[in-house]
Amino acid sequence: MVSRVSAYMPGGQRIMATDGGSHPPDVWAQVTAEHIAPVLPDMSGNQRKLALALQLKIADVLEPHHKRVQDDEKGRLTADTAHIMVPPDPEAYLDKAVADVVAAAAGSLWEANFQKPEFQSLIRLEIGTHFATAQHIEKSWHADRNPAHPAAIEFRTQHHPAPVGV
Numbered sequence: 001m002v003s004r005v006s007a008y009m010p011g012g013q014r015i016m017a018t019d020g021g022s023h024p025p026d027v028w029a030q031v032t033a034e035h036i037a038p039v040l041p042d043m044s045g046n047q048r049k050l051a052l053a054l055q056l057k058i059a060d061v062l063e064p065h066h067k068r069v070q071d072d073e074k075g076r077l078t079a080d081t082a083h084i085m086v087p088p089d090p091e092a093y094l095d096k097a098v099a100d101v102v103a104a105a106a107g108s109l110w111e112a113n114f115q116k117p118e119f120q121s122l123i124r125l126e127i128g129t130h131f132a133t134a135q136h137i138e139k140s141w142h143a144d145r146n147p148a149h150p151a152a153i154e155f156r157t158q159h160h161p162a163p164v165g166v
Contacts, residue, residue: 022137025067026059032066032130033059036101036123037110047109054108061100062127069093069131073138081146084139084155090131097131098124 037058039051069090076083101123105114113119140160143152 022070022134022141025063025070028066028070028130028134029059029062032062032127035126035130037105050109054105054110057104058101061104062097065093065097065100065127066131066134069134070138073135074142077138077142081142081149081151084142084151085158088132088135088139090128090135093131094124094128097127101127 033055037051037055039048039055043051076086098120102114102120105111108114114123136159139155143149143155143160146152147156
């Protein structure tokens with residue numbers, strides 16, 4: 001059984017941890033949406049409800065993108081375990097994901113912000129960071145499931161070395 005932990009830290013950051021598999025796409029999508037469209041502490045009443053609705057809408061449009069990133073990475077690893085050493089590269093997924101987020105914000109109080117190129121650059125950076133992290137996590141779990149494979153050993157040595165003295 002896979003256990004998953006998702007906890008909020010001071011400052012609004014969320015820590016996600018698992019002990020038997022990667023995070024499901026809906027969890028990734030929600031966390032990404034929280035980063036892109038945070039519900040701020042000073043929001044109340046209708047503004048808070050609208051912010052929560054936008055956040056959920058963004059999570060909904062991001063979920064299939066997160067699923068594709070994870071599924072594609074798993075497929076590449078299944079086809080060629082040596083892929084584990086290829087650096088994460090979310091670039092191929094970003095244009096469509098950013099466009100879908102911007103479209104999700106249409107009609108919201110924050111639509112004008114989402115239309116700004118500089119804001120879209122920040123969205124792209126946030127989504128790209130999450131996609132790259134998801135790709136890395138898929139590689140890590142692949143290494144865990146194939147511990148004797150030379151590529152998995154190399155990956156662990158490079159990315160998750162044993163603590164000194166162990």
